[in-house]
Amino acid sequence: MIDWAARREAAGAGIRLAKHVARMSDFSLATGGSEHTRRIFPMIGYVECGTVSGYARTISPLDILQRPIPSRWKLIPRMARSLLWSVAAPRADTTGWRTRRIDIDAVERIELPLPRPIPGRAVFERSAALFRHVLACPIVPIELYGMEKGGRIEGYFLLSYAPGQARIADMWIASPDPADWRVLVHAAVNQARSKRGLAELVVWSSDPSLSQILDRCGFHQRLGLPISLRPGNSVSVPRDIISVQMLDSDAFYLYFGGNELWT
Numbered sequence: 001m002i003d004w005a006a007r008r009e010a011a012g013a014g015i016r017l018a019k020h021v022a023r024m025s026d027f028s029l030a031t032g033g034s035e036h037t038r039r040i041f042p043m044i045g046y047v048e049c050g051t052v053s054g055y056a057r058t059i060s061p062l063d064i065l066q067r068p069i070p071s072r073w074k075l076i077p078r079m080a081r082s083l084l085w086s087v088a089a090p091r092a093d094t095t096g097w098r099t100r101r102i103d104i105d106a107v108e109r110i111e112l113p114l115p116r117p118i119p120g121r122a123v124f125e126r127s128a129a130l131f132r133h134v135l136a137c138p139i140v141p142i143e144l145y146g147m148e149k150g151g152r153i154e155g156y157f158l159l160s161y162a163p164g165q166a167r168i169a170d171m172w173i174a175s176p177d178p179a180d181w182r183v184l185v186h187a188a189v190n191q192a193r194s195k196r197g198l199a200e201l202v203v204w205s206s207d208p209s210l211s212q213i214l215d216r217c218g219f220h221q222r223l224g225l226p227i228s229l230r231p232g233n234s235v236s237v238p239r240d241i242i243s244v245q246m247l248d249s250d251a252f253y254l255y256f257g258g259n260e261l262w263t
Contacts, residue, residue, distance in 0.1 A: 032225035055219035056262040063199035089218025092186035113174035166192040168203035169252035
């Protein structure tokens with residue numbers, strides 16, 4: 001459910017609407033929310049089951065200047081911090097891998113390695129139809145890339161572009177090896193760096209192992225949001241770590257036109 005609101009004078013209307021929507025699927029996911037909304041969640045069956053963190057890596061410190069500046073006295077410290085992060089970030093190494101852009105018309109012809117649950121980690125379903133829908137987004141540009149090794153696509157990442165900011169909306173690689181995941185993240189960094197006007201690349205992680213990989217790839221934690229799930233009648237909230245990415249909410253495309261940089 002991307003958004004939810006009701007008139008204050010219509011008592012119960014919003015709760016009834018939320019319950020109706022929740023019955024349409026096995027789970028309803030909520031990340032963050034206002035203080036008022038989060039007080040309502042337990043009343044309509046949502047269970048808090050983890051946290052998703054937002055990470056940022058500097059792409060171009062100077063491009064911070066291209067965005068509106070809400071506080072001029074903070075500008076110099078922000079520029080200094082971004083420059084320090086940029087210098088300290090490790091160089092991307094994708095030796096042996098090829099990054100291949102996948103257009104909307106080719107999504108269903110290419111066999112992407114889609115997320116699969118593994119012991120201790122639950123994932124949300126992905127499909128070619130979902131990627132086609134996302135790539136047709138009219139709000140922000142979105143690009144899908146496959147990671148190819150030995151002539152076979154082993155992983156993918158999905159980038160969306162808000163003003164001044166690239167976002168890893170979704171990513172997956174069919175490998176438990178952290179080195180392969182670092183290659184995937186570095187490939188996304190390289191792609192973001194090839195675009196003009198981007199100050200930073202951001203991504204979500206609710207998995208401690210992925211968070212460690214992001215840290216080693218030069219990303220810095222900037223925010224944290226609670227994860228809440230409302231299970232359907234025939235299912236229960238998983239006890240595993242729940243892998244939540246920007247694609248699982250409106251975070252991959254939502255922006256308000258001001259200075260929304262994280263660095």
